[in-house]
């Protein structure tokens with residue numbers, strides 16, 4: 151495995167279960183026990199009702215491309231080597247998350263395209279969730 | 286408290302520099318403040334409020350007050366990206382109308398060009414900011430987000446939903462260049478065509494290089510005063526008629542990002558001003574990217590959602606068109622040091638003063654102008670500040 155040169159997340163208390171899930175190949179998202187709303191990105195409070203206890207649930211890992219861009223120019227290490235697809239993916243559970251669409255030609259990416267999560271190991275602590283065309 | 290006519294722009298100065306490797310940002314601000322006060326016919330001792338924003342100066346308000354050797358009674362360094370200065374105008378109006386201060390200076394500068402800042406494409410390195418967890422650093426930056434990418438994603442979906450064409454976005458850039466050709470200070474002044482925009486290289490699809498604003502150095506200052514002070518000033522007062530502020534964000538993953546902050550900020554501004562869209566003679570619309578203009582015009586209510594592509598086409602944004610915008614050439618052609626919102630207030634003021642009377646740059650019989658500043662990124666989180674200005 152080549153050295154990871156892209157940015158890495160920092161794993162803090164409120165996001166540790168998310169990254170632990172990723173490490174085990176599971177996409178976990180949060181759902182409020184009081185109001186029943188899903189939310190993303192993960193955080194220590196319910197962003198909807200501000201009152202409920204949050205629980206972690208396993209997302210199906212399936213979603214669609216809500217929008218995307220093929221990025222040709224970015225000075226950030228790991229993204230400076232040619233076009234890549236930056237996307238907002240809408241999960242089946244109804245929340246959107248940023249990701250990259252991988253394992254396909256950037257020219258083939260379309261809005262509405264079904265995708266599924268796939269994980270790439272960055273190091274022993276971090277696996278990053280990406281999305282690939284649903285097979 | 287009735288805020289309409291509660292304050293007026295009485296002095297402006299745009300620092301003409303587009304490249305200033307030998308000046309500090311504070312020097313550009315200092316020079317601008319002095320000249321803007323001169324424009325108003327006021328002096329240092331009149332200033333009791335100081336408003337500034339910066340993405341590079343730490344504790345920008347304190348350090349600017351120190352540099353200017355000023356002891357303001359009211360200090361505000363609200364920093365919400367390019368729209369900061371419309372927020373400042375809103376806050377200054379409130380502070381003046383409440384009797385806290387009589388004369389505020391709003392000022393900004395940046396050396397983005399001489400400093401080699403990749404404003405739109407630097408990704409995580411773009412501002413050298415301290416980390417912020419959990420987001421954006423742990424859920425956005427690891428995917429290679431850029432500012433242009435976050436606008437490009439909105440453009441992509443706009444095209445998908447409404448059939449907006451790259452040619453229509455390009456029309457915005459063409460109109461801005463036409464206006465820049467009349468502005469001797471503009472960075473780029475040679476006319477361009479729709480085809481030139483489409484032929485420029487793709488930066489982040491569907492946005493080409495010429496769909497993106499320029500990167501320049503620059504700065505300036507705007508002096509805002511109470512009605513009493515305004516009546517003693519040299520220049521025709523440009524009244525603040527209405528203001529509105531908003532921000533939009535991901536909404537915990539649920540928001541429809543096609544609707545931007547302008548949708549929320551414009552209504553209170555129009556209500557306060559007591560005017561309608563038909564009353565607006567010209568507008569200064571933050572043009573970080575061509576799509577920014579289309580989205581903003583829609584959500585300000587100048588046309589329906591999805592109709593922005595048609596609205597900006599056929600020269601309608603040019604002087605003589607249905608709604609002339611950015612008559613200085615905008616960020617797309619004149620200048621964009623990183624947070625451009627202050628220049629919107631300046632050009633609207635020039636137009637309302639009829640400063641270009643007898644030249645093609647003057648919007649005929651200009652009585653009411655609207656400024657809308659956008660800061661941050663449409664695809665992630667951004668601010669929107671609407672300011673409606675008018676002359677007697």
Ligand SMILES: [Zn+2]
Nearest residue numbers: 182185196199
């Ligand atoms: Zn809840």
